[in-house]
Amino acid sequence: MSVVAFPRPLLDVRDLVKHYPTRTFWRDSPPVKALDGISFTLGAGETLGLVGESGCGKSTAAKTLLRLIEPTAGQILFDGADIATLSPAAFRPYRRELQIVFQDPYASLNPRLRAGEIVAEPLRNFGWDSRDGEQRVADLFARVGLNTDALKKYPHEFSGGQRQRLGIARALALNPRLIVLDEPVSALDVSIQAQVINLLEDLQADLGLSYIFVAHDLAVVRHISHRVAVMYLGRIVEIGPVDSLFTRPLHPYTRALLSAVPKISPAARQNRILLKGDLPSPAHPPSGCTFRTRCPQARPECAERAPQLVAHGNRHQVSCHFAETSA
Amino acid sequence: MSAPILEIDDLRIAFASPDGIVRAVDGVSWQLNAGEMLGIVGESGCGKSVTAMSILRLLPGPPAMFASGAIRFRGEDLLTASEARMRALRGNAISMIFQDPMTSLNPVLTIGEQIAEVLILHQKLSKRAAWTRAGEMLDLVGIPDPVRRLADYPHQFSGGMRQRAMIALALACNPAVLIADEPTTALDVTIQAQIMELLARLRREMGTAIVLITHDLGVVAECCDRVVVMYAGTKVEEARVDALFARPSHPYTRGLLAAMPELDTPGDARHRRLAEIPGMVPSLKQAAVGCRFAPRCALADERCRQTIPALAPTSGEHADHFAACFRAHEPLPGTAA
Numbered sequence: 001m002s003v004v005a006f007p008r009p010l011l012d013v014r015d016l017v018k019h020y021p022t023r024t025f026w027r028d029s030p031p032v033k034a035l036d037g038i039s040f041t042l043g044a045g046e047t048l049g050l051v052g053e054s055g056c057g058k059s060t061a062a063k064t065l066l067r068l069i070e071p072t073a074g075q076i077l078f079d080g081a082d083i084a085t086l087s088p089a090a091f092r093p094y095r096r097e098l099q100i101v102f103q104d105p106y107a108s109l110n111p112r113l114r115a116g117e118i119v120a121e122p123l124r125n126f127g128w129d130s131r132d133g134e135q136r137v138a139d140l141f142a143r144v145g146l147n148t149d150a151l152k153k154y155p156h157e158f159s160g161g162q163r164q165r166l167g168i169a170r171a172l173a174l175n176p177r178l179i180v181l182d183e184p185v186s187a188l189d190v191s192i193q194a195q196v197i198n199l200l201e202d203l204q205a206d207l208g209l210s211y212i213f214v215a216h217d218l219a220v221v222r223h224i225s226h227r228v229a230v231m232y233l234g235r236i237v238e239i240g241p242v243d244s245l246f247t248r249p250l251h252p253y254t255r256a257l258l259s260a261v262p263k264i265s266p267a268a269r270q271n272r273i274l275l276k277g278d279l280p281s282p283a284h285p286p287s288g289c290t291f292r293t294r295c296p297q298a299r300p301e302c303a304e305r306a307p308q309l310v311a312h313g314n315r316h317q318v319s320c321h322f323a324e325t326s327a
Numbered sequence: 328m329s330a331p332i333l334e335i336d337d338l339r340i341a342f343a344s345p346d347g348i349v350r351a352v353d354g355v356s357w358q359l360n361a362g363e364m365l366g367i368v369g370e371s372g373c374g375k376s377v378t379a380m381s382i383l384r385l386l387p388g389p390p391a392m393f394a395s396g397a398i399r400f401r402g403e404d405l406l407t408a409s410e411a412r413m414r415a416l417r418g419n420a421i422s423m424i425f426q427d428p429m430t431s432l433n434p435v436l437t438i439g440e441q442i443a444e445v446l447i448l449h450q451k452l453s454k455r456a457a458w459t460r461a462g463e464m465l466d467l468v469g470i471p472d473p474v475r476r477l478a479d480y481p482h483q484f485s486g487g488m489r490q491r492a493m494i495a496l497a498l499a500c501n502p503a504v505l506i507a508d509e510p511t512t513a514l515d516v517t518i519q520a521q522i523m524e525l526l527a528r529l530r531r532e533m534g535t536a537i538v539l540i541t542h543d544l545g546v547v548a549e550c551c552d553r554v555v556v557m558y559a560g561t562k563v564e565e566a567r568v569d570a571l572f573a574r575p576s577h578p579y580t581r582g583l584l585a586a587m588p589e590l591d592t593p594g595d596a597r598h599r600r601l602a603e604i605p606g607m608v609p610s611l612k613q614a615a616v617g618c619r620f621a622p623r624c625a626l627a628d629e630r631c632r633q634t635i636p637a638l639a640p641t642s643g644e645h646a647d648h649f650a651a652c653f654r655a656h657e658p659l660p661g662t663a664a
Binding site: 274 | 370371471485486487488515516517518519520521523524542543544545546548549550569572582583584586587588589590591599600601602603604605607
């Protein structure tokens with residue numbers, strides 16, 4: 001079922017499901033299966049990359065882990081305790097442990113608060129007194145590479161990269177163990193993106209943080225992740241250690257995704273696998289394997305049975321009936 | 328080589344803002360040859376999109392904006408052309424596609440009506456002939472069941488299909504030049520691959536010259552013939568694509584390449600620390616004194632801060648490779664030369 005990565009995983013997600021009911025005026029329609037049973041583990045100090053195209057459920061997965069979206073079913077074991085079904089009051093202590101950084105720091109920072117107040121807010125919520133809080137905020141600013149004169153500024157006075165540093169400082173405020181990074185560098189220019197990625201790596205090394213890194217940029221994911229999960233239509237189709245997954249992708253979708261990335265070095269370009277068409281609707285997923293409608297290797301069996309995640313080598317799992325033969 | 332089909336000559340574009348003049352484009356020149364794909368790359372605010380918009384004169388006029396220099400299409404200066412002349416060229420001889428097809432297609436007209444409109448206007452086709460031709464265009468860009476889809480509205484198309492419809496619309500009159508401003512930035516990578524393949528095929532089949540504006544160096548490396556690198560409103564490097572990526576010269580270009588994580592580095596790729604370009608893009612409100620990149624450049628010396636470097640060939644044997652840097656040949660500290 002789940003892969004044992006570290007002696008005791010910090011996070012153990014089991015069959016997490018998020019269905020959105022859809023109802024038209026005259027009849028009930030099938031629910032949108034945004035997450036259709038995903039399972040994975042994450043160790044302390046580990047980074048799991050979640051990749052896939054728009055609508056694959058990667059952001060839903062990220063937000064459901066923090067219960068910013070309530071799961072429909074499944075378990076989220078954090079340090080051994082199931083946090084998926086806790087009451088809001090019982091879940092509150094875990095909010096300190098689980099934090100999130102969003103893609104667009106401008107939309108996720110209160111424009112009416114000064115930068116210092118934004119970072120102090122979680123501290124105040126969890127009962128820090130203001131003198132200790134002030135020192136903590138100053139330390140956090142230094143930690144993420146912001147000057148102390150930035151404390152008094154408003155979000156609009158920062159550049160995109162600085163705003164993302166501010167979002168990271170806020171996420172760090174309560175000493176979390178896990179940070180969900182939802183497309184944290186997608187809106188940044190390349191030169192600034194490198195600064196933020198390096199900062200995230202430094203913080204992980206120093207503080208032993210675990211990251212769930214949601215992104216569509218496969219090069220960034222390869223750079224920062226220890227393990228990677230590839231999602232398609234609300235399911236994980238392949239998961240494994242980063243080098244194994246990138247050098248020996250087993251699922252036809254992973255292979256197509258990797259081949260589609262434009263490469264600078266002519267030597268790195270392989271034959272491009274062009275997928276036909278678009279992502280099917282998650283309200284009406286195809287029968288059997290949901291990728292079969294776009295899969296260059298689909299066979300009649302694929303429409304009949306849904307493949308399960310099966311181990312192929314060391315900690316590498318793939319859900320495809322023909323993963324061995326199609327390589 | 329024959330005369331370029333499109334020529335940008337010392338283009339300067341400035342915007343009036345409440346706290347001063349912003350020099351968005353500060354003396355940029357380049358040429359586009361017939362049938363060529365030219366990449367214009369750079370980060371946010373480097374002036375690449377403003378350059379693109381200025382070609383079709385889609386920017387506001389004075390007093391909000393001032394332009395000088397020349398934009399010559401087949402020798403005719405577009406900056407001084409009449410508005411009637413521009414209307415005749417737009418969507419006909421020169422077309423443009425944008426990053427977000429949802430905001431550049433008209434939501435209350437069907438796809439077919441929008442494509443037929445340009446054909447009726449520019450090619451003087453009858454309604455019936457325009458509709459037939461619109462169906463052929465949708466077929467050409469690979470939309471299944473094209474004749475039926477003509478009656479659809481933009482919101483009934485997926486993102487990738489909308490971009491295909493935009494391309495069909497832009498190419499309906501068989502333009503000599505297509506300006507593509509970040510055409511795949513909003514799309515997923517598998518859809519991006521489809522669209523870039525489509526642009527490459529249409530260029531082969533129709534001979535359209537394409538200006539591709541993008542921040543994605545990978546897309547440029549795969550699709551373009553030549554590339555112009557912009558920084559803070561200026562052109563800092565220009566070369567054939569293979570030369571640029573084999574021998575990047577300007578410290579900014581080298582910095583950008585070193586800052587990019589690579590997909591295909593074998594082994595311990597993830598343990599390489601990314602090279603950072605310190606600081607950020609300068610304000611364009613002051614006139615440049617020295618090199619615009621000097622405050623962020625590891626090689627910058629006193630001369631760089633005092634004198635604006637001119638574009639110069641990087642070496643004798645590569646006469647079509649230029650960089651605007653006094654120290655383009657020197658290795659950057661901390662990176663492989």
